[in-house]
Amino acid sequence: MADARTNSREGASGINSGPDRGAALLIELDELCATHHHGSEMWRPRMFRVANADEAEGLIDLLRCGPEIVVFDTLGAQLRELVETRNPGRTLAPGELTAHIRALLAGKTPMQFGVWVYYPWSRRLVHILDRAEFIELRTNRNIYKITQNEQDRLGTKKVGIVGQSVGQSVALTMAMERSLGEIRLADFDTLGLSNLNRLRAGLHNLGVPKVYITAREIAEIDPYIVVKCYPDGVAQDTIDDFLLSGGPLDLLIDECDSLDIKVWLRHHARHHRIPVLMETSDRGLIDVERFDLEPERPIFHGLVGDLHPQELRGLSTSDKIPYVLQIIGEPTISDRARASMLEVGNSIKTWPQLASAVTIGGGAAADVARRMNLGTLRQSGRYWVDVEAIIPNSHEPVPACEPSPPPPPLPTGTMLGLAAMVPRPSAVPLHLTPVQRDRLLAAAIVAPSGGNAQPWRWLAHKDRLHLFLDRARAASLADFRGHGAVVALGAAVENLVLAAHAEGLELTTQLFPVGEEHDLAASFAFYDRAVSGAEPHWHDELAAMIPVRHTNRKSARERLPPPALAELVAAIRSIDGADVQFLEEDAELAALGELVGAGDRLRFLDQSCNRELLAEICWTPEEVERRRDGLALETLELGRGDRAVLEMLRSWPSLQLVRTWGGGRGFVKPSLQAIAQSAAVGLITMPRTGHVHYLLGGRAMERMWLTAQALGLAVHPMTTLPYLFARVQRGGGEGLDRSTAEEARRLREPYRRLFDVTDDTAEVLLFRVSRAEPTEARALRRPLADVLVVA
Numbered sequence: 001m002a003d004a005r006t007n008s009r010e011g012a013s014g015i016n017s018g019p020d021r022g023a024a025l026l027i028e029l030d031e032l033c034a035t036h037h038h039g040s041e042m043w044r045p046r047m048f049r050v051a052n053a054d055e056a057e058g059l060i061d062l063l064r065c066g067p068e069i070v071v072f073d074t075l076g077a078q079l080r081e082l083v084e085t086r087n088p089g090r091t092l093a094p095g096e097l098t099a100h101i102r103a104l105l106a107g108k109t110p111m112q113f114g115v116w117v118y119y120p121w122s123r124r125l126v127h128i129l130d131r132a133e134f135i136e137l138r139t140n141r142n143i144y145k146i147t148q149n150e151q152d153r154l155g156t157k158k159v160g161i162v163g164q165s166v167g168q169s170v171a172l173t174m175a176m177e178r179s180l181g182e183i184r185l186a187d188f189d190t191l192g193l194s195n196l197n198r199l200r201a202g203l204h205n206l207g208v209p210k211v212y213i214t215a216r217e218i219a220e221i222d223p224y225i226v227v228k229c230y231p232d233g234v235a236q237d238t239i240d241d242f243l244l245s246g247g248p249l250d251l252l253i254d255e256c257d258s259l260d261i262k263v264w265l266r267h268h269a270r271h272h273r274i275p276v277l278m279e280t281s282d283r284g285l286i287d288v289e290r291f292d293l294e295p296e297r298p299i300f301h302g303l304v305g306d307l308h309p310q311e312l313r314g315l316s317t318s319d320k321i322p323y324v325l326q327i328i329g330e331p332t333i334s335d336r337a338r339a340s341m342l343e344v345g346n347s348i349k350t351w352p353q354l355a356s357a358v359t360i361g362g363g364a365a366a367d368v369a370r371r372m373n374l375g376t377l378r379q380s381g382r383y384w385v386d387v388e389a390i391i392p393n394s395h396e397p398v399p400a401c402e403p404s405p406p407p408p409p410l411p412t413g414t415m416l417g418l419a420a421m422v423p424r425p426s427a428v429p430l431h432l433t434p435v436q437r438d439r440l441l442a443a444a445i446v447a448p449s450g451g452n453a454q455p456w457r458w459l460a461h462k463d464r465l466h467l468f469l470d471r472a473r474a475a476s477l478a479d480f481r482g483h484g485a486v487v488a489l490g491a492a493v494e495n496l497v498l499a500a501h502a503e504g505l506e507l508t509t510q511l512f513p514v515g516e517e518h519d520l521a522a523s524f525a526f527y528d529r530a531v532s533g534a535e536p537h538w539h540d541e542l543a544a545m546i547p548v549r550h551t552n553r554k555s556a557r558e559r560l561p562p563p564a565l566a567e568l569v570a571a572i573r574s575i576d577g578a579d580v581q582f583l584e585e586d587a588e589l590a591a592l593g594e595l596v597g598a599g600d601r602l603r604f605l606d607q608s609c610n611r612e613l614l615a616e617i618c619w620t621p622e623e624v625e626r627r628r629d630g631l632a633l634e635t636l637e638l639g640r641g642d643r644a645v646l647e648m649l650r651s652w653p654s655l656q657l658v659r660t661w662g663g664g665r666g667f668v669k670p671s672l673q674a675i676a677q678s679a680a681v682g683l684i685t686m687p688r689t690g691h692v693h694y695l696l697g698g699r700a701m702e703r704m705w706l707t708a709q710a711l712g713l714a715v716h717p718m719t720t721l722p723y724l725f726a727r728v729q730r731g732g733g734e735g736l737d738r739s740t741a742e743e744a745r746r747l748r749e750p751y752r753r754l755f756d757v758t759d760d761t762a763e764v765l766l767f768r769v770s771r772a773e774p775t776e777a778r779a780l781r782r783p784l785a786d787v788l789v790v791a
């Protein structure tokens with residue numbers, strides 16, 4: 001058989017074998033496919049009533065020209081069923097049945113009775129009852145869930161559906177139920193293979209406008225329903241036609257994806273007093289907005305104020321995310337939807353939608369739509385038809401990961417005891433006046449600190465001032481053994497020295513005077529004269545920068561002039577042992593950005609780190625004022641989209657899903673982009689680890705930062721990654737879960753290709769530096785009274 005086919009083909013083409021034959025076959029196939037291709041524009045059935053001679057002729061022509069047309073004639077069965085439903089109380093004898101049918105035919109032949117419907121897209125000719133009998137029989141099983149009177153009223157309703165995923169499901173359900181008489185369908189899209197996970201259509205519909213697919217399905221269920229198609233979607237020039245032409249819609253069902261269109265549709269619907277129904281296929285969310293009864297009602301229940309389409313003009317997709325989250329209600333979306341949103345644009349192209357949700361949504365929306373059309377459901381509102389909440393999963397209890405309580409604040413007695421152990425200086429110090437002391441401390445406590453934790457406590461005792469590490473504020477997984485906190489103390493020491501010099505005072509500084517195992521970090525003695533061992537004067541003029549220095553997370557990729565960079569290097573190297581390595585090349589910044597971003601991702605996806613990170617953030621202006629520590633949202637320089645993402649990070653169950661999926665690429669991007677947009681990234685190091693070295697490193701950092709501020713440069717520390725390394729390299733990953741520690745270890749090697757460090761190097765601060773716009777929001781500080789003990 002196969003041979004015979006091959007032979008005849010060879011004969012026809014005159015080509016026997018080899019590549020030429022293959023090519024010829026392909027050309028022939030191409031031509032054949034082109035001639036067999038049928039238009040995707042067809043969606044209207046043709047109807048023939050053959051009692052009319054013209055229509056009978058038309059049908060004859062159709063069948064003559066289309067020998068491939070298949071005829072389906074079950075009129076006899078339909079007539080029988082109609083008679084039976086009209087006589088529900090008894091079983092008719094065959095003779096009675098025939099008599100009833102004959103009466104129905106009223107002298108016509110079955111061929112002349114009813115309507116012949118031709119479906120050009122499938123080349124099927126179907127013989128059905130005419131309109132009234134067809135509707136009567138097809139809706140017979142609705143009675144009394146829908147009474148005849150209700151069914152008749154529903155048959156006069158006009159419904160418009162924009163968006164044809166859930167929209168198709170609603171449309172088909174309403175068409176089946178016949179809870180409308182006219183339907184207007186809008187969607188600009190054609191069917192793609194990836195739609196077929198939820199949109200009911202056969203593969204032969206690929207490439208066909210979605211509205212036509214729905215329209216064809218409706219025509220195949222009930223060709224008497226009036227259908228209007230808007231295959232370009234709805235736009236400024238078609239909206240009035242869609243909403244009003246042939247009579248205003250009784251109900252608008254919004255199932256489109258575009259935020260702009262949603263907003264714009266509602267404004268038009270409200271203007272024309274048309275109610276809106278929306279089903280969002282997550283947790284079966286249904287919104288009813290009765291603009292017909294409440295013409296002043298804000299759109300989307302006021303969740304986005306009374307947002308106007310113009311406000312969305314020019315916004316990027318990520319800028320629109322906050323609106324979308326506000327509208328669908330970020331706190332109430334499912335964990336999977338939230339986690340998926342975090343993955344959109346990273347590991348998935350767009351939101352997931354399931355056939356089950358679309359099917360349930362279609363049914364639920366059709367139910368609500370019917371009751372709205374009947375006037376029995378008149379209130380606006382938001383509802384959930386959440387199957388998972390009704391039939392929950394059987395959960396394995398997950399052991400809760402409890403945060404360890406922070407250590408208690410250092411008692412004053414302990415502070416005094418440690419202060420008493422400090423060796424007395426050889427020269428007798430000055431007693432500072434309270435005003436002088438407070439002025440110096442005010443300068444010290446505007447020093448920067450990781451997470452703005454302000455991990456310091458001060459003791460003014462007799463003629464000395466002592467600085468303590470406040471462990472209650474230094475306990476953080478992001479800060480191994482409080483080294484980052486000690487860096488902050490170093491910055492405070494540097495500020496204090498500069499402020500004292502600005503007051504015309506000399507001072508001596510003893511670092512960890514009773515040993516590094518104690519929390520006494522520094523003791524100061526002040527003089528009004530030169531004394532041996534006093535702090536040298538290094539760029540006293542930088543004292544003027546103390547109140548203006550701040551973290552600036554803005555950036556610009558513009559190389560710094562070499563003298564500026566040299567000044568930063570000199571500032572750092574002015575502290576014994578301190579050094580810095582700068583990366584400036586695009587490729588280096590890109591490689592480092594990936595690593596720093598990967599470190600951020602680990603921090604977001606480790607439950608304990610994540611909890612700490614979120615606790616650092618002050619979410620509202622009230623919280624900023626009340627706490628006066630932590631990171632104010634305003635200072636983080638986040639776009640609206642990134643801010644919305646940060647909000648989503650408050651849901652651990654969603655993050656846990658992202659983690660399980662190996663996702664979270666979105667968490668890498670902000671640092672990756674920020675670093676790529678910087679002039680340079682520097683790493684300040686000290687040759688050895690240990691508190692004294694970190695403290696001195698902190699002084700070097702502050703000298704660099706004040707210098708940068710004087711040069712008009714923006715400094716943004718990014719310490720998550722180096723501090724994570726410290727915990728993994730020197731602390732065996734303590735406090736982290738195993739996979740976080742392992743992944744962090746993997747990042748170390750490429751990092752070491754960028755920076756010349758060993759595991760003994762103290763990595764004091766990784767930071768970006770750029771010439772950037774000034775920031776507006778500044779981090780606050782706790783009042784001095786909260787951090788100073790005078791005894």
Ligand SMILES: Cc1cc2nc3c(=O)[nH]c(=O)nc-3n(C[C@H](O)[C@H](O)[C@H](O)COP(=O)(O)O)c2cc1C
Nearest residue numbers: 448449450451452484487550551717718719720779
């Ligand atoms: C040791 C240290 C580590 C820091 N790490 C980060 C960091 O990883 N990411 C960040 O955005 N800011 C970081 N910062 C900046 C602090 O958040 C900032 O100094 C603090 O919020 C106070 O704000 P200010 O510097 O504007 O006064 C760090 C600061 C210090 C001193």
